[in-house]
Amino acid sequence: MYDQHSQYAQELIVADMIHLLDALGRDQAIWVGHDWGSSVVWNLASHQPDRCAAVANLCLPYYTLERGLEACVALVDRHMYPVEQYPAGNWEYQLFYQEHFARATAVMEANIYSTVKVFFRKGNPAGQRQPSATARVRSDGGWFNGAEAAPDLPQDQDVITEESLCAYTSALERNGFLGPNSY
Numbered sequence: 001m002y003d004q005h006s007q008y009a010q011e012l013i014v015a016d017m018i019h020l021l022d023a024l025g026r027d028q029a030i031w032v033g034h035d036w037g038s039s040v041v042w043n044l045a046s047h048q049p050d051r052c053a054a055v056a057n058l059c060l061p062y063y064t065l066e067r068g069l070e071a072c073v074a075l076v077d078r079h080m081y082p083v084e085q086y087p088a089g090n091w092e093y094q095l096f097y098q099e100h101f102a103r104a105t106a107v108m109e110a111n112i113y114s115t116v117k118v119f120f121r122k123g124n125p126a127g128q129r130q131p132s133a134t135a136r137v138r139s140d141g142g143w144f145n146g147a148e149a150a151p152d153l154p155q156d157q158d159v160i161t162e163e164s165l166c167a168y169t170s171a172l173e174r175n176g177f178l179g180p181n182s183y
Contacts, residue, residue, distance in 0.1 A: 010043050017044060021051060028053040035059050069094050086135045093137035103142060110149035113169045118150045120160035120168075 017040065021029055030053050033041030038060035045055045060072070069091055076089030088095045097104045108115050127133075137143055144150055155165065 010039060013040050014043050014047060018048060018051060027051070030054045030056070032056045033058070033060075069098075080129075081131055081135060085139075086131065088138075090132045090135045092139070093134040093143075096137045096142065099138075100142065107143050107147065107149060109172075111152070112172045113165070114152045115150040116160075116165055116168045116172070117153055117155050118144070120165070121153070121156045122159055 017031070021027075028051055031041045031044050033039070033055070034057070038057040041055050041057055045052050069088065072091050072094075073088050076086075076091070078089075081089035086092055140146055155162065160168075
């Protein structure tokens with residue numbers, strides 16, 4: 001696991017992705033980013049266009065997160081996320097990482113198998129048009145309501161097989177949940 005924010009600089013992560021592509025013996029890839037990975041993909045397209053066959057992003061538009069959290073917060077729907085209750089809107093979890101980096105990463109690594117199971121679950125339709133769970137991470141005192149580890153929920157086999165769950169867990173245990181090569 002990386003222990004300093006500077007180790008997550010876009011320049012370093014993009015270089016890691018290019019090294020991964022080289023290690024796979026490929027000249028180009030179709031890069032897909034989601035959430036924090038969106039800025040990585042946008043930066044790959046911007047700074048390494050010759051290494052991109054195509055890019056796709058889910059969750060974040062171009063030129064937001066890579067400009068900093070403030071650029072995203074400026075776009076928050078304040079009807080859904082009143083500033084008094086959610087100063088950073090749905091990005092409250094990002095502030096939690098900035099303010100409590102060691103705690104935020106430790107809870108993910110305390111039981112990686114359970115963490116992966118939690119994140120690979122179907123959404124609940126009742127949550128539509130409601131504030132996201134990420135908006136409550138700071139007010140809840142951390143991920144999973146401030147618990148020391150992810151809850152041991154039943155596996156959602158419609159989303160992830162046991163084989164894939166074990167493969168993700170193994171890779172993340174080798175490299176750290178938020179460490180090098182954990183992508």
